[in-house]
Amino acid sequence: MMKRSLINRVISVAFILLLGCLPTRGIQAAEQTVDVQEIVFSHIQDAYTWHITEWNEKEISIPLPIIVKGEQGWDCFLSSRLHGGQTYHNYYIASEGEYAGKVVTKNQAGEEVRPLDFSLTKNVCGLFLGCAVLLTIILSTAKWYQRHPNQVPKGFVGMIEAVVVYIHDDVIKDTIGKDYKPFASYLLTVFFFILVNNLMGLIPIFPGGANITGNIAITFVLAVGTFIATNLFATKQYWKDVFWPNVPIYLKLPLPIMPFVEFFGVFTKPFALMIRLFANIMAGHTIILALTCLIFITASLGVAINTGMTVVSVLFCIFMNCLELLVACLQAYIFTLLSANYIGLAKVKN
Amino acid sequence: MSLLTPDSGLLFWMIVSFGIVLVVLSKYGFPVIIKAVEQRKAYIDNSLETARQANEQLANIQAESARILAEAKEKQSAILKEALAEKEQIIDEARQKAVAETRLQVEEAARRIREEKEKAIREVRTEIADLSIAIAEKVMKEKISRDKEHQQIIDRLLDEVSFSKS
Numbered sequence: 059m060m061k062r063s064l065i066n067r068v069i070s071v072a073f074i075l076l077l078g079c080l081p082t083r084g085i086q087a088a089e090q091t092v093d094v095q096e097i098v099f100s101h102i103q104d105a106y107t108w109h110i111t112e113w114n115e116k117e118i119s120i121p122l123p124i125i126v127k128g129e130q131g132w133d134c135f136l137s138s139r140l141h142g143g144q145t146y147h148n149y150y151i152a153s154e155g156e157y158a159g160k161v162v163t164k165n166q167a168g169e170e171v172r173p174l175d176f177s178l179t180k181n182v183c184g185l186f187l188g189c190a191v192l193l194t195i196i197l198s199t200a201k202w203y204q205r206h207p208n209q210v211p212k213g214f215v216g217m218i219e220a221v222v223v224y225i226h227d228d229v230i231k232d233t234i235g236k237d238y239k240p241f242a243s244y245l246l247t248v249f250f251f252i253l254v255n256n257l258m259g260l261i262p263i264f265p266g267g268a269n270i271t272g273n274i275a276i277t278f279v280l281a282v283g284t285f286i287a288t289n290l291f292a293t294k295q296y297w298k299d300v301f302w303p304n305v306p307i308y309l310k311l312p313l314p315i316m317p318f319v320e321f322f323g324v325f326t327k328p329f330a331l332m333i334r335l336f337a338n339i340m341a342g343h344t345i346i347l348a349l350t351c352l353i354f355i356t357a358s359l360g361v362a363i364n365t366g367m368t369v370v371s372v373l374f375c376i377f378m379n380c381l382e383l384l385v386a387c388l389q390a391y392i393f394t395l396l397s398a399n400y401i402g403l404a405k406v407k408n
Numbered sequence: 409m410s411l412l413t414p415d416s417g418l419l420f421w422m423i424v425s426f427g428i429v430l431v432v433l434s435k436y437g438f439p440v441i442i443k444a445v446e447q448r449k450a451y452i453d454n455s456l457e458t459a460r461q462a463n464e465q466l467a468n469i470q471a472e473s474a475r476i477l478a479e480a481k482e483k484q485s486a487i488l489k490e491a492l493a494e495k496e497q498i499i500d501e502a503r504q505k506a507v508a509e510t511r512l513q514v515e516e517a518a519r520r521i522r523e524e525k526e527k528a529i530r531e532v533r534t535e536i537a538d539l540s541i542a543i544a545e546k547v548m549k550e551k552i553s554r555d556k557e558h559q560q561i562i563d564r565l566l567d568e569v570s571f572s573k574s
Contacts, residue, residue, distance in 0.1 A: 102411070103410065103411065104415060104418060125417075158410075174416070175415075175416065176417045176420055176421070178421070179415075181418050182418060185418075185421060185422060186425060189425045189426075189428070192429060192433075193429060193432060193433070193437075196437040196441070197432075197433075197436060197437055199441055200436060200437050200441050200444075203440060203441060203444035203445075204440070204444075207444070207447070207448075208447065208451045209448070210448070218441075219441065219445060222438065222441050222442070222445075223442075223445055226438075226442055242438065242439075242442065243430075243433065243437075243439060244430065246433070246437075246438045247429060247430045247433045247437075250433075251426065251429060273414075273415075273418065274411065274412055274413070274414050275414035275415050275418040275419045275422055276418070276422050279419065279422045279423055279426055280426070
């Protein structure tokens with residue numbers, strides 16, 4: 059016990075001394091005011107360039123292709139053409155207004171309008187990357203089995219197998235019941251899709267860091283998938299329970315209170331899935347970014363406070379990252395479990 | 409609240425990429441893994457069952473072989489016993505036979521001897537009778553003439569007879 063606390067103390071002192079070397083940069087940063095909201099939001103939201111870092115006041119970023127369809131038809135160009143408020147083919151990135159941060163164009167009346175925008179934004183690229191990683195992992199695992207029939211895998215394949223079997227047997231099979239087969243692949247895909255993208259989002263440097271599962275469009279598609287899987291394959295009993303639930307008659311006639319509540323529930327369930335995943339991941343990213351920004355905010359408050367806050371910030375960041383690691387797995391699990399649960403409920407038979 | 413409005417472009421790409429991932433993984437990914445795992449499970453279960461059966465069979469065979477061995481031993485000892493008994497019996501029989509044969513032979517010999525003896529006696533008797541008759545005849549022939557001579561002849565004849573007889 060004594061030894062451990064001593065080691066802890068040595069480590070913290072070394073840590074503080076190391077951080078003490080930083081303030082020169084911190085003071086420089088203090089000259090500019092730090093716009094935390096801007097930093098956090100620019101990360102959480104989508105972007106047309108993949109910003110990596112700034113080096114010697116020069117931005118290092120990867121310009122991504124913009125694909126738009128305006129009045130003149132399809133247009134495809136690199137986002138570097140719009141960098142710094144430039145206009146290209148009458149397209150530019152709105153700096154304010156309803157479409158702030160998005161590619162807009164001006165119509166003949168001179169109003170700012172959004173063209174059809176299929177740009178490969180940062181989130182789209184992150185999404186592709188996540189999908190590629192997911193496909194690689196699962197297909198290589200599947201290939202291993204074809205090469206080694208009737209063998210027990212070790213290492214990475216073994217880990218994937220353990221997770222797949224756990225989700226398949228303990229989550230999908232147990233929750234849905236005996237009609238689980240048509241949904242197994244969908245739910246497993248959902249689980250691994252969310253897990254991989256969550257974990258990719260936690261990597262702070264280039265290939266990761268995109269806030270994919272913390273984007274409402276992504277969770278919306280996933281929730282719609284579950285909505286379809288639930289309602290398209292539902293039994294008659296399920297629809298009877300929705301429109302004519304087993305409650306006292308005065309709750310159904312003359313005012314259909316319970317049918318209304320039940321019918322509303324059909325939509326709120328996937329809606330809750332969508333919001334839960336989106337909010338959890340977005341909040342995680344926000345907190346970690348805010349904590350990191352704390353270092354730069356306190357830079358103007360003097361070396362002592364800045365050093366202290368840096369230590370606090372780093373410690374909290376470590377804690378939050380561990381928590382986010384847990385949340386990343388947990389949210390994937392919860393989304394899958396609840397989806398399976400809803401599908402199972404729609405499979406009721408009297 | 410741009411955070412809560414899904415961006416159409418991202419929505420489109422998400423549908424496309426998630427759709428592709430879903431199709432590919434539900435065709436070549438998860439079913440393959442699940443099937444492989446289930447196959448392996450079945451294979452292991454099968455192997456265990458086969459091993460159990462083999463063990464059982466082995467135990468059965470061992471029991472069977474022990475039984476056969478015991479049986480064979482029993483049979484062997486029975487055969488040996490039987491053979492011994494038979495041998496003794498044969499010897500006994502042979503002995504008895506020999507004894508009987510010997511006795512028969514002895515009896516036969518005795519009988520023959522007796523018969524010979526009786527025959528001889530009978531022959532002697534007839535001889536004696538004949539002789540006696542002959543003598544008697546001779547005596548009768550000479551009786552009237554000479555008494556003395558007669559007596560002499562009889563004596564002589566008798567002597568002769570007894571001599572010849574002895």
